[in-house]
Amino acid sequence: MPLFAIYCVDKPGHAHVRAENRPAHLDYARQWATEMVIGGPMLSADGEAMVGSMLVIDLPDEAAAREWCANDPYAKAGLFESVLVRRFKKVLPEA
DSSP, rough: OOOOEEEEETTTOOOHHHHHHHHHHHHHTTTTTTTEEHHHHEEEEESSSSSEEEEEEEEESHHHHHHHHHHHHHHHHHHHEEEEEEOOOOOOOOO
């Protein structure tokens, strides 16, 4: 299956939305552990605040990647200002 890079930017002033929905988001993401290559929060310049999410996931096609995004509890709660989904080619490290 192809890889997809997903880059999500939080809406300004929505840290409370992230905090309130984090447990549900993590439960959702853990259900996809076998497809997940890497995932985690993007941080502010000082490393103190979560300001977005980034992941690489192995899914059948772009429609499945967008469906994954739409079903994420963060997305359902309206956390994201923007979501970018792009096909990704892993080159390094070589496996």
